[in-house]
Amino acid sequence: GAGVSQSPSNKVTEKGKDVELRCDPISGHTALYWYRQSLGQGLEFLIYFQGNSAPDKSGLPSDRFSAERTGGSVSTLTIQRTQQEDSAVYLCASSLADSAYEQYFGPGTRLTVT
Amino acid sequence: KNEVEQSPQNLTAQEGEFITINCSYSVGISALHWLQQHPGGGIVSLFMLSSGKKKHGRLIATINIQEKHSSLHITASHPRDSAVYICAVRSQGAQKLVFGQGTRLTINP
Numbered sequence: 559g560a561g562v563s564q565s566p567s568n569k570v571t572e573k574g575k576d577v578e579l580r581c582d583p584i585s586g587h588t589a590l591y592w593y594r595q596s597l598g599q600g601l602e603f604l605i606y607f608q609g610n611s612a613p614d615k616s617g618l619p620s621d622r623f624s625a626e627r628t629g630g631s632v633s634t635l636t637i638q639r640t641q642q643e644d645s646a647v648y649l650c651a652s653s654l655a656d657s658a659y660e661q662y663f664g665p666g667t668r669l670t671v672t
Numbered sequence: 673k674n675e676v677e678q679s680p681q682n683l684t685a686q687e688g689e690f691i692t693i694n695c696s697y698s699v700g701i702s703a704l705h706w707l708q709q710h711p712g713g714g715i716v717s718l719f720m721l722s723s724g725k726k727k728h729g730r731l732i733a734t735i736n737i738q739e740k741h742s743s744l745h746i747t748a749s750h751p752r753d754s755a756v757y758i759c760a761v762r763s764q765g766a767q768k769l770v771f772g773q774g775t776r777l778t779i780n781p
Contacts, residue, residue, distance in 0.1 A: 591768075601758065601771040614767055647713060656767060658703065663715040 560584070562664035564650050570670045571640055579635045579667045583652030590633050591653075591661065592625055596646040604648075607633060608656055640671045675699055678759050678772035686780055691746040693775045695759030698740065705769060706733050706744050707758040715758075718744070749779045 563582045571577050583590050592604040603617040607627045618624070622641075627633040637644055647666040653659040679694045695704070706718040719726050719733040721742075726733050730749075735742040746753055756776050760769040 589767075600773045601760070601769075603768040603770070606767050608767065617768060649715065651715075660717050660720050661705070661769075662717065663707075666713055668713075 562650055562652050562662050564648075564664040564667050566667060567665065568668045568670075570672060573642060573671055574639055576636065576638045577640055577669065579637075579648050579669070581633045581635070581650030581652075581664060583631065583633070583650070584662055585631075587652035587654055587662070588630065589653040589656050589659070589661075590627055591651045592633070592635050593649040593651065594646045595649060595666075596643075599646075601649070604635070637669075640669075642671050645669055645671045674773070675770050676759055676761055676772040678757075678775050680775060681773065682776045682778075684778045684780065685749055687750060689749050689779075691749050691753070691777065691779075693744045693757050693759075693777070695742045695744070695772055696740060697742075697759075697761045697770075699761070699770075700764045701737075701740075701761045702764050702766075703762045704735055704742050705760040705762075706742075707760060709756040709758060709774070711755070718757075746777075751779045751781050754778050 565580045588609045590607040594602045605625045606614040622638045625635045647668050649666045650664040651661040653661045675698050677696045703722045705720050707715050708718050709715045721735050730747045732745040756774040758774045759772040
């Protein structure tokens with residue numbers, strides 16, 4: 559079956575613009591995660607969705623970052639008023655239920671803020 | 673000090689060598705993951721374990737909960753094993769993963 563997909567694969571934007579990144583999880587997976595990998599840095603947790611529960615937003619670095627998950631499937635990560643330090647690869651992962659299950663990663667969106 | 677520390681940061685070896693990558697963590701965990709990230713950027717989950725040992729092909733992962741330490745071993749290493757290997761832990765009661773900085777492995781033919 560299809561894996562986790564993300565779009566766009568690459569995004570170049572000017573400082574101050576808003577961007578939206580999309581994640582399509584594996585069908586039937588109720589848990590969805592967003593991570594960020596900055597150049598030369600490790601992976602960093604951003605936000606976690608599980609079913610209809612309130613998301614765990616504890617990893618969002620500022621109030622410019624928000625995410626939603628509509629209908630328990632597709633998720634959108636929005637970054638408002640982008641800054642150069644937002645440049646990174648944004649990765650989405652999904653798992654069958656909660657984090658007790660293996661996570662499947664998407665290919666990522668490389669965001670460059672100029 | 674990071675919650676998850678990996679060593680070494682970089683490792684270069686010859687094809688066929690036995691490889692060990694180490695991961696130490698400082699918190700109580702419910703699970704530990706080993707991930708592989710190839711140069712193209714894609715991440716694949718290799719193992720998820722909470723005790724003992726798991727084996728998949730030439731890869732072996734072990735964990736010692738008391739010592740808060742895990743190792744990833746690769747037997748008969750091959751150039752296609754060249755990648756960044758990442759250790760991640762899920763703290764008890766939490767859902768999010770905390771990641772190590774990764775170990776960049778290069779296997780020369």
